[in-house]
Amino acid sequence: MEEFREKIFGYLIEINDIVDKIDSEAKKGARYFLWDQAKNFVKIRILIVKIKELDRNLERFSPDDLIMRLLGTSIASQNELFQSYGEDNWYFKFKAAIKDFQDVIFDLYIYRFTYDTFSENSRDNDRKANILMSLVNTSSALLEIGPGTGPLFRRLIRRGYDVNAIEYDSRMIHELFSRCSEAQGRVINADFFEYNLGENIYDMIFIESGIFLFTLLNNKLFFELFPNLEFERVRIGFNKIFRALKRNGMFLIGIQGLMKKVDIGRGMTFEMKRTQLEDRAEREINWCFKKGYLSKKKILYKIRQSKPTIPFEKFLQFSFETGFRDIQIHDSYEWVILRKD
Ligand SMILES: C[S@@+](CC[C@H](N)C(=O)[O-])C[C@H]1O[C@@H](n2cnc3c(N)ncnc32)[C@H](O)[C@@H]1O
Numbered sequence: 356m357e358e359f360r361e362k363i364f365g366y367l368i369e370i371n372d373i374v375d376k377i378d379s380e381a382k383k384g385a386r387y388f389l390w391d392q393a394k395n396f397v398k399i400r401i402l403i404v405k406i407k408e409l410d411r412n413l414e415r416f417s418p419d420d421l422i423m424r425l426l427g428t429s430i431a432s433q434n435e436l437f438q439s440y441g442e443d444n445w446y447f448k449f450k451a452a453i454k455d456f457q458d459v460i461f462d463l464y465i466y467r468f469t470y471d472t473f474s475e476n477s478r479d480n481d482r483k484a485n486i487l488m489s490l491v492n493t494s495s496a497l498l499e500i501g502p503g504t505g506p507l508f509r510r511l512i513r514r515g516y517d518v519n520a521i522e523y524d525s526r527m528i529h530e531l532f533s534r535c536s537e538a539q540g541r542v543i544n545a546d547f548f549e550y551n552l553g554e555n556i557y558d559m560i561f562i563e564s565g566i567f568l569f570t571l572l573n574n575k576l577f578f579e580l581f582p583n584l585e586f587e588r589v590r591i592g593f594n595k596i597f598r599a600l601k602r603n604g605m606f607l608i609g610i611q612g613l614m615k616k617v618d619i620g621r622g623m624t625f626e627m628k629r630t631q632l633e634d635r636a637e638r639e640i641n642w643c644f645k646k647g648y649l650s651k652k653k654i655l656y657k658i659r660q661s662k663p664t665i666p667f668e669k670f671l672q673f674s675f676e677t678g679f680r681d682i683q684i685h686d687s688y689e690w691v692i693l694r695k696d
Contacts, residue, residue, distance in 0.1 A: 610689055
């Protein structure tokens with residue numbers, strides 16, 4: 356929460372600064388005779404008032420409130436506003452500042468607030484967790500890497516499985532605990548790549564996300580220049596997991612299915628398109644306001660990614676070099692299973 360406040364304050368100060376400049380321009384008045392310009396001016400005024408109000412009352416609003424108020428106003432005014440102003444510097448600065456502000460809010464809040472809803476509704480977590488449970492028993496020691504808000508983790512806990520997790524995003528852990536208090540004491544808040552998992556501890560380690568199938572850096576150019584650094588990190592990850600498993604232990608990697616369009620409440624939908632190409636995955640994720648909410652359907656926030664993925668031969672090479680012998684894809688195509696013999 357503190358980190359969020361600090362960031363949000365920084366952005367608010369920047370936005371306020373720029374907004375003040377708009378304010379003083381606007382007071383010159385003569386530019387606003389035409390009706391559509393006047394309308395835009397009103398929108399800016401609303402935005403200014405809202406932003407200033409937020410700034411003063413930050414402590415009083417719940418984070419949810421705060422975000423919806425800011426997004427509601429900035430989205431509504433932003434497009435038209437930007438189209439009708441000239442190419443003055445402050446206008447671009449204003450646009451960039453608002454965009455940054457939204458990025459931060461999405462990164463820190465919207466993603467984790469909506470994560471559980473879209474993952475619960477876009478795949479069959481019961482089935483996915485049942486497969487894990489069918490491979491072990493309640494006295495087996497399990498570890499999940501990156502449980503997020505816990506779609507699988509909490510199913511296992513509630514069925515009495517001895518499962519722990521390592522998750523580096525404390526905000527996700529907070530969300531997880533708020534949904535499953537039994538998870539408390541079972542999650543290590545650390546980066547898997549930095550943390551010493553120990554040796555011969557777990558019967559099963561599983562990961563339902565792309566850390567191993569995607570490369571670890573998002574920067575395509577960097578990957579193209581230094582692919583070996585990236586591969587090296589994956590190799591380190593495989594070794595860590597191998598060592599932490601008991602003999603006959605299993606490492607399971609979840610295969611992400613296609614995600615359906617999901618209603619995430621507050622008038623919003625979550626839509627994701629994902630195309631796997633030979634060397635990379637293309638993803639587009641849209642958070643949209645539904646038709647009727649802000650008159651017509653509007654994309655509220657878009658994430659477009661092109662992530663290089665580890666070629667299958669490399670994956671096999673790393674697995675065998677690490678010592679895994681038996682590699683199998685589960686019949687349901689939801690898990691890849693690597694065994695330590
Ligand atoms: C796509 S989410 C998957 C969440 C969950 N396992 C599920 O089934 O939906 C990936 C999660 O892995 C976490 N994560 C990514 N890299 C990590 C790392 N190096 N160490 C620990 N957690 C990590 C992220 O913070 C995020 O919560």
